[in-house]
Amino acid sequence: MAEAMIQADGLVKIYKSKQTEVLALQGLDLTVETGELTALIGNSGSGKSTFLNMIGGLDKPSAGSLVVGGKNLFTISEKELVRYKRDTVGFVWQNNARNLLPYLSVLQNVMLPMRLSGSRKKRDRALELLEMVGMSSKKRSRLNMLSGGEQQRVAIAIALANSPQLLLADEPTGSVDAATSDYIFDLFAELNKNGQTILIVTHDVALSRRVRRVVAIRDGRISSEKLLKESYMDRIRESSVDWRTEDTQDEYVIMDRAGRIQIPKEMTGVLKEGGNKVKVELQDGKVILSSGKKEA
Ligand SMILES: Nc1ncnc2c1ncn2[C@@H]1O[C@H](COP(=O)(O)OP(=O)(O)OP(=O)(O)O)[C@@H](O)[C@H]1O
Ligand SMILES: [Mg+2]
8 A cells, every 4th residue: 555645643733832731742643645635624722833843844743743845753863854844845824925935026936936957947947837827927026016916826836846745734825805816726636636745724604514535623633524515526626616615525424443532512412411431332334422321
């Protein structure tokens, strides 16, 4: 079997300061296969950016294991890490000021991170990328003359400059309007169709309903997953589907390696009559949970 692009096992991240300790990731398990487009959702503070930053090599995990593109991020040397951040992963942030230099032209911005030798090659590759994100006509514009959505497209071109194995995006549509957000999603879908592995953090419901796999994170752990229904698989780019309201996905809870699952909050009430004891039975190949209350 081919190696997964991302393999996180029991990943823990603790932020320590003088007064406090924040447990941002609390034993997170996730496998992302090569070629997948995955969305990561979850409440504010649930650990999405923390996880993305670990994968991007921007911050060190505290415990557990994390292997990305065959690189173990616990044992990686400083020198390898520099190469990893440049060549293995590409990063798009919500706030594209982190990606872009305002006083340079679009073309210069895209050429800047490139590792190709020869300015001719760099130029050709940059033009190809700008074509791909629909920004060729603005290649001479200065960054500060572009709209937010246009800047985000340039940011995507930059993230792809060194053909990373994995593209990471933290709320890439967080500060653009709905039409631009659709355009950016289409771009990700197109890149993914051409084999690019992508992990996107998003709050955008419509966007997440168009992704084959959506992973929900709660309190620093993966709590549930949604998978696109078979009948919607080939319709991801169709605008005739109302992605905001149609029920396009099936939802699953996640069982960890020890066999633990988290029961959705709205269902725990039924089970609580027996205190904290829950009866687990196997019937006709199905596992049935019921309250552990003694029958009268
Ligand atoms: N550098 C840091 N130092 C201390 N605590 C941090 C740091 N970064 C994040 N945290 C804390 O870790 C937890 C997870 O934060 P994180 O930014 O990963 O959440 P998030 O899911 O990305 O939220 P949002 O949707 O608001 O972007 C939060 O409690 C946050 O306050
Ligand atoms: Mg965040």
